[in-house]
Amino acid sequence: MSVDAATVKRIGRLARIRIEEDEVAGYQNELNAILGFVEQLAEINVDGVEAMTSVTPMTLRRRDDVVSDGGYAEKIVSNAPLTEDNFFMVPKVVE
């Protein structure tokens, strides 16, 4: 499988990365080189093989459904570029 210019732009939009017109060809080449490399997986028969979900045999632990942390909104927002009253500020999304 290989990607065309339109696909590169679509992936950029899905990934929320602006791809300028003059960058499309470069990305297209690089992505196709990588996709070409991974193509060799087509040689392997994986019928009946289970997809790995956990590299060490373990079941995820559970804990009681109680609040165990928190209560410091000011710390959560302390690194944000723009905040007000412990809220993250973003451009208006709802008219």
Add this chain to the structure above:
Amino acid sequence: MTDLTKLSLADARKGLKDKSFTALELTDAYIGAIEKANPSLNAYVATTPEQARDMAKSSDAKLAQGQGGTLEGIPLGIKDLFGTKGVHTQAASHILDGFKPEYESTVTSNLWRDGAVMLGKLNMDEFAMGSSNETSYYGPVVSPFRAEGSNANLVPGGSSGGSAAAVSAWLCAAATATDTGGSIRQPAAFTGTVGIKPTYGRCSRWGVVAFASSLDQAGPIARTVEDAAIMMTSMAGFDPKDSTSVDLPVPDFAAAVERGVKGLTIGVPKEYRMDGMPAEIEKLWSQGLEWLKAEGATVKDISLPHTKYALPAYYIVAPAEASSNLARYDGVKYGLRISGKDITDQYELTRAAGFGREVKRRIMIGTYVLSAGYFDAYYVKAQKVRTLIKKDFEDAFHAGVDAILTPATPSAAFGIGDEALASDPVAMYLNDIFTVTVNMAGLPGIAVPAGKDGNGLPLGLQLIGKPFDEETLFAAARVIEKSAGEDFAPRQWW
């Protein structure tokens, strides 16, 4: 007084305990060495001398009373991937500009609990994506090693290039590092240092900037096998805050170092004998096997048939997980923000400006292989291949193999700005060909210096172990270290 920075971690610990010098003197020696070397090597992206001196003074108070932890007063460098409270933590990326976490990663907390001193944050490939430390927003790290008769700058490897260079160039007693596909072992091999990626789940990932969560593991880089074992014992341990952290007791790894290899069976996988492998790598590998045999190990040929598929499967799994993990960098919660006409515009502009080319390329691949219509063909297939890779190792261990010996890298260090590597992304990825299988199978792997190439550059061997049997790796690596008996220190030019 002797140069304190040249002491091994174990010897520095002895000197502190015997009061031959103080933690403050040791720390000041490192701070001085960093100030002198960093303009040339670029190993540190941030230094914390005041904090280091405060920590050293508090260690001295404890040491004076005959108290203190296993790393009391030992100055360490910390890879920029580890969250350190109130201190520069940017994964060497522009997109995390100014980020200073309100928390401390579990691994670094463990080190401070045991008395270690923080010298600063170490350079790395951006978000740990790279094998040469050239993708860092802060510029490449320069290896302390140069080829004989040459002044050309070489890479220290990556992604933990700052960690490897700093340890090798005596800019810290040891360093933390992380390994997703070879990022501890490859730079260790390039710089004549010892690096171990422990079994997945051995070290907590909590507070470490995530790259590919099912592959990422923290581990140390140190100047000797014993030093690496001391570091590992402190870094490891169960952490309820990481759901994949394993609740197993942590052995005293240093106690296993001199255990020897008598009676062990060492596997030699034929699939690692790649076409076009340089003769000096072949020779190094055979030499390593001879050393282990001479100390009483048995060598056994084995087959790991899916080896060649590990790297292509990795380049589906790792970017897929990265594209998801790195979705959080959006200019809202932390770091860089580039304003746009609406929020989508802001996301796109921020991420375009904040991520470097290699990171963007990997996010794009990851986004593509996870997108509707391609998920089964790529991601699910790769995870099935991963099951097969892991089974290869399980079969070998089941047949009586205790550890596996392979080369660590396909070559010695290469030059900064190598054009052949820059023009072909896949060529750079091939650096991880011997190490990436270990991450795919969640196993422990150690790189230990074993020889030098024709230009006097260090070459490493890798030992791969059974899950949670790092002790055997330390023991076997020590045999190689002792047998090689060579000095893997760089000749100081900086």
